[in-house]
Amino acid sequence: MVTAFYTYADESPSLFKHQALSTVNTREILALLTGHNVIAVFQGHTHVLEQVEHNGIQFITGGAVSGNWWHGLHLGTPEGYMIVHVENNTVRTEYKTYGFHTVSPENTY
Secondary structure (H helix, E strand, O other): OOOOHHHHOOOOHHHHOOOOOOOOOHHHHHHHHOOOOOOEEEEOOOOOEEEEEEOOEEEEEEOEOOOOOOOOOEOOEOEEEEEEEEEOOEEEEEEEEOOOOOOOOOOOO
16 A cells, blocks of 8 residues: 555566556545554565554564565565554564575576
């Protein structure tokens, strides 16, 4: 929903004209969240580890166990998974890699 992915992705933003990587009605969804005790939104699909804060809500993208589709890092994020801790109305995350090593890191997608 809320991401900076388009500003640092390898692909040109013009390739994303159909918004396949984010919601097309983000503004409407954000309006629905206003006034509620939402402390975090977890999202995925981009295979990057990213956290963006907007109006006090953390938008956290958790990487991917496949990294760059099993070919190493994807835009700096290794294969891994996220552990989420929620306590006293706060969210803290840890990203864990698990030792996967690709046999062909030069093949990226």
